Amino acid sequence: MIxxxxxxxxxxxxxxxxxxxxxxxxxxxxxxxxxxxxxKTTLIKSILGMVRPNCGKILVDDQLINGDPxxxxxxxxxxxxxxxxxxxxxxxxxxxLQNIRNIPDIKLDKALVVGFELEKIFQKPxxxxxxxxxxxxxxxxxxxxxxxxxxxxxxTAGLDPLASEILKEKILTEKKKNKLILITSHILSDLDxxxxxxxxxxxxxxxxxxxxETLQEETGELRLGKAIAKIMRGEPSSSEWIGKMLExxxxxxxx
Amino acid sequence: MxxxxxxxxxxxxxSKIILGYTLFxxxxxxxxxQMEENSSKAILSLLNIVLIVLPLVSLVFTTIHYYNSYExxxxxxxxxxxxxxxxxxxxxxxxxxxxxxxxIGVGIPVLxxxxxETGFALLFTGMSLTLVFTSIAFxxxxxxxxxxxxxxxxxxxxxxxxxxxxxxxxxxxxxFSEYPLExxxxxxxxxxxxxxxxxxxxxxxxxxxxxxxxxALYKDFFGSGTGIIFTTGIMLLWILLPLWLAVKKFSKxxx
Amino acid sequence: MNxxxxxxxxxxxLTIWLISICTTSFSTTIIVGSNQPVRSLKKAIETAKxxxxxxxxxxxxxxGPIIITRPLTIIGQNDPVLDGENKFEILLISGRDITIKxxxxxxxxxxxxxxxxxxxxxxxxxxxxxxxxxxxxxFAIHISNTSYATVRNNNIIGNPRSEQLTGNAIHLWKxxxxxxxxNHVQGHRDGIYFEFVTFSTIRYNLSEKNIRYGLHFMFSxxxxxxxxxxxxxxxxxxxxxxxxxxxxxxxxxxxWGPSAYGILLKEISDSYxxxxxxxxxxxxxxxxxxxxxxxxxxxxxxxxWALKVQANCEENNxxxxxxxxxxxxxxxNGSISLNNxxxxYWDxxxxxxxNKDGMGDIAYHPVSxxxxxxxxxxxxxxxxxxxxxxxxxxxxxxxxxxxxxxxxDKKPLMKSLKL
Numbered sequence: 001m002i003x004x005x006x007x008x009x010x011x012x013x014x015x016x017x018x019x020x021x022x023x024x025x026x027x028x029x030x031x032x033x034x035x036x037x038x039x040k041t042t043l044i045k046s047i048l049g050m051v052r053p054n055c056g057k058i059l060v061d062d063q064l065i066n067g068d069p070x071x072x073x074x075x076x077x078x079x080x081x082x083x084x085x086x087x088x089x090x091x092x093x094x095x096x097l098q099n100i101r102n103i104p105d106i107k108l109d110k111a112l113v114v115g116f117e118l119e120k121i122f123q124k125p126x127x128x129x130x131x132x133x134x135x136x137x138x139x140x141x142x143x144x145x146x147x148x149x150x151x152x153x154x155x156t157a158g159l160d161p162l163a164s165e166i167l168k169e170k171i172l173t174e175k176k177k178n179k180l181i182l183i184t185s186h187i188l189s190d191l192d193x194x195x196x197x198x199x200x201x202x203x204x205x206x207x208x209x210x211x212x213e214t215l216q217e218e219t220g221e222l223r224l225g226k227a228i229a230k231i232m233r234g235e236p237s238s239s240e241w242i243g244k245m246l247e248x249x250x251x252x253x254x255x
Numbered sequence: 256m257x258x259x260x261x262x263x264x265x266x267x268x269x270s271k272i273i274l275g276y277t278l279f280x281x282x283x284x285x286x287x288x289q290m291e292e293n294s295s296k297a298i299l300s301l302l303n304i305v306l307i308v309l310p311l312v313s314l315v316f317t318t319i320h321y322y323n324s325y326e327x328x329x330x331x332x333x334x335x336x337x338x339x340x341x342x343x344x345x346x347x348x349x350x351x352x353x354x355x356x357x358x359i360g361v362g363i364p365v366l367x368x369x370x371x372e373t374g375f376a377l378l379f380t381g382m383s384l385t386l387v388f389t390s391i392a393f394x395x396x397x398x399x400x401x402x403x404x405x406x407x408x409x410x411x412x413x414x415x416x417x418x419x420x421x422x423x424x425x426x427x428x429x430x431f432s433e434y435p436l437e438x439x440x441x442x443x444x445x446x447x448x449x450x451x452x453x454x455x456x457x458x459x460x461x462x463x464x465x466x467x468x469x470x471a472l473y474k475d476f477f478g479s480g481t482g483i484i485f486t487t488g489i490m491l492l493w494i495l496l497p498l499w500l501a502v503k504k505f506s507k508x509x510x
Numbered sequence: 511m512n513x514x515x516x517x518x519x520x521x522x523x524l525t526i527w528l529i530s531i532c533t534t535s536f537s538t539t540i541i542v543g544s545n546q547p548v549r550s551l552k553k554a555i556e557t558a559k560x561x562x563x564x565x566x567x568x569x570x571x572x573x574g575p576i577i578i579t580r581p582l583t584i585i586g587q588n589d590p591v592l593d594g595e596n597k598f599e600i601l602l603i604s605g606r607d608i609t610i611k612x613x614x615x616x617x618x619x620x621x622x623x624x625x626x627x628x629x630x631x632x633x634x635x636x637x638x639x640x641x642x643x644x645x646x647x648x649f650a651i652h653i654s655n656t657s658y659a660t661v662r663n664n665n666i667i668g669n670p671r672s673e674q675l676t677g678n679a680i681h682l683w684k685x686x687x688x689x690x691x692x693n694h695v696q697g698h699r700d701g702i703y704f705e706f707v708t709f710s711t712i713r714y715n716l717s718e719k720n721i722r723y724g725l726h727f728m729f730s731x732x733x734x735x736x737x738x739x740x741x742x743x744x745x746x747x748x749x750x751x752x753x754x755x756x757x758x759x760x761x762x763x764x765x766w767g768p769s770a771y772g773i774l775l776k777e778i779s780d781s782y783x784x785x786x787x788x789x790x791x792x793x794x795x796x797x798x799x800x801x802x803x804x805x806x807x808x809x810x811x812x813x814x815w816a817l818k819v820q821a822n823c824e825e826n827n828x829x830x831x832x833x834x835x836x837x838x839x840x841x842x843n844g845s846i847s848l849n850n851x852x853x854x855y856w857d858x859x860x861x862x863x864x865n866k867d868g869m870g871d872i873a874y875h876p877v878s879x880x881x882x883x884x885x886x887x888x889x890x891x892x893x894x895x896x897x898x899x900x901x902x903x904x905x906x907x908x909x910x911x912x913x914x915x916x917x918x919d920k921k922p923l924m925k926s927l928k929l
Binding site for chain 1: 259326335336507
């Protein structure tokens with residue numbers, strides 16, 4: 001569904017993406033992980049056409065992305081930080097996006113709108129919403145058009161556990177519809193159960209891109225975090241981050 | 256295009272800044288006409304508002320709006336919508352709201368107290384300058400890397416067009432006072448939209464004085480049909496050129 | 511015997527008396543027209559006796575130059591046309607007690623050597639020219655060496671060509687006691703021209719769209735002009751080298767151009783300029799070498815410069831005038847001023863009246879710095895009203911350096927005068 005071929009991206013002196021190639025297919029739930037500044041967000045922004053790689057190709061459904069915005073009809077996107085015009089009402093945002101995509105009401109997937117009880121706040125202006133509520137709105141938007149590709153940038157950050165659970169359920173449902181789901185995260189905690197593949201990035205380079213089974217086989221670890229840690233061990237620059245990630249994992253267990 | 260811009264417009268028209276700006280213009284204009292014994296002096300004060308305050312507000316408001324909407328613009332660019340459309344929609348929304356503020360704040364008092372050629376010239380210039388500086392501000396925002404730089408850049412531009420340029424022109428006129436400068440003054444006035452607008456108003460307000468020295472030039476040029484077409488054309492160029500550059504830059508920009 | 515002799519005497523005197531009545535009071539009227547026994551105006555003038563009246567019926571008469579030297583009245587009926595065929599002067603008048611009324615004079619000739627005119631008065635007195643129309647003339651009415659000429663209600667419309675090819679509409683030279691009244695003149699070189707004309711009045715005329723001056727006035731003392739309108743003339747009105755001139759209730763409007771003035775005053779003294787309105791002129795009044803002129807109760811609206819006072823003027827008094835909406839109130843070329851300004855209303859005055867006597871507490875400087883700058887560099891007018899220039903002007907107000915320090919109105923009025 002998405003094919004990335006040798007893309008490079010440099011922001012002034014900083015090499016953000018270096019020779020990334022990958023193919024993402026239907027039915028995959030890909031966790032894009034790596035420390036802050038490793039290029040995860042830049043990669044998904046490249047797929048969305050928001051960042052133009054210096055060289056390399058990205059194809060969505062065998063269609064090269066080169067300025068024609070129509071391929072984005074196939075993508076539902078949830079940004080890391082959702083900020084909306086202050087005086088726009090929640091309902092208006094949904095209406096506007098529906099207008100832009102020109103999709104009739106019956107084809108909308110309102111599961112999250114209902115799940116997060118957003119209809120109650122449709123008349124509220126955006127500036128009155130808390131960060132968590134805005135995040136719910138962002139999530140609901142991403143799933144609204146039943147798009148075959150979902151790109152979620154740090155989806156559970158800022159969500160309360162209940163909402164987080166609803167979102168996870170929803171991702172699972174979509175996974176069953178044979179969609180391609182791309183999730184970035186620098187925390188592994190929430191992703192274990194739904195992930196099919198892991199793409200690990202560091203300093204702009206893709207360290208590996210493997211499915212879970214292979215990972216578990218190679219490392220003999222069932223737990224995702226430990227599996228990655230095992231692979232990364234020996235590389236001092238990343239060991240600190242992995243340690244931190246595992247620590248968080250343990251914290252989770254304690255709850 | 257209206258799909259997005261009507262929501263942008265809806266959002267800005269509800270913002271406190273625009274409401275305050277409208278109210279400020281309205282109160283100032285009304286009290287000028289009320290306080291002064293003759294309306295020519297009120298028009299003179301309004302001239303300063305049009306030539307100084309309008310460009311400043313247009314520049315600063317547009318720049319701030321752009322940076323406040325940055326995440327929203329990002330979200331829009333993840334939708335099946337071209338960059339050109341996004342920026343033009345933003346421009347349409349911002350410029351219509353600034354124009355509305357101007358037409359209510361200054362337009363209504365002028366129509367009540369001074370519905371003559373001078374009044375209309377003032378409104379024409381005010382509207383043109385609003386559009387010109389909104390357009391320039393979009394270019395500045397798109398080019399600048401962050402909010403602080405963007406606003407700084409906008410203020411610098413205002414300083415240049417409102418003050419420094421005229422000082423330079425004065426210097427040139429006195430350095431080359433031995434030469435015939437008719438054509439040069441014409442050229443110089445076209446290179447600054449504020450000067451062009453000011454001369455357009457002067458042609459109505461100070462026609463008697465203008466006929467004195469540069470009579471042939473200004474009367475033949477600005478007073479005639481070609482002059483009005485010239486003024487409108489140059490103003491249009493001042494609106495479209497920065498906007499075109501902004502769109503070009505924005506289409507290639509990494510968000 | 512005695513009785514008859516006396517009665518014979520009586521009869522004689524009676525006869526003489528009767529004869530004299532017939533010749534004087536019962537003067538004849540000659541009708542000229544295509545259906546009349548007399549078809550030519552020239553013929554009629556030849557046959558007419560003194561003080562006869564000639565009625566000129568409508569029609570077009572092409573008779574070359576016509577000369578009148580005796581007291582006659584010629585009255586046109588239904589706009590008869592005397593056509594000069596672009597070759598001739600039409601009417602030459604010399605003598606006294608002659609009246610010309612209601613005739614359309616058209617296409618009189620042009621001469622580079624002589625001042626050809628539609629109606630020319632030379633060495634005449636007590637002449638009336640009324641209700642005539644004069645079109646396509648070189649000079650329309652040319653009066654010289656004449657006293658007591660009345661020019662009233664004429665409509666004079668020229669075809670403006672160059673200054674050389676167009677003469678004046680009403681031209682007076684070396685005359686006195688003339689009355690120029692209610693005429694409409696346009697499209698000539700000068701609308702009304704006075705040279706060496708004394709004790710005369712010009713009133714209620716409209717002089718517009720002339721190439722040079724609406725009124726041109728030289729070496730003419732003791733004259734009055736009032737209630738006239740001078741509009742849109744190439745250079746406005748010029749009053750030069752004269753004394754004791756009264757100018758009242760006139761309107762000077764839209765005289766636009768690099769050297770156009772509502773009034774150009776040059777070497778004028780002991781005169782009055784009262785109750786006039788100056789609207790939208792490049793310069794309202796231009797003063798050069800004038801002295802002892804009272805300028806009061808005038809209205810100056812939306813002029814480029816309301817006043818331009820050259821440094822060689824002295825003892826002129828400017829008071830109780832209204833200045834509103836002028837681009838510049840006063841311009842000058844020097845740093846000294848020997849004239850008085852007081853009790854004027856200036857709309858640009860920004861002072862306060864704390865003691866409430868109707869006058870501002872600080873003096874008003876009617877000369878702005880930028881008007882001095884433009885005097886030096888006219889192209890700088892392009893920057894007028896810009897923010898930069900306003901800042902410069904404000905700075906100058908605080909610390910005067912370029913503007914004449916004593917050209918001030920010490921008692922500027924807070925409210926405009928009802929004029």
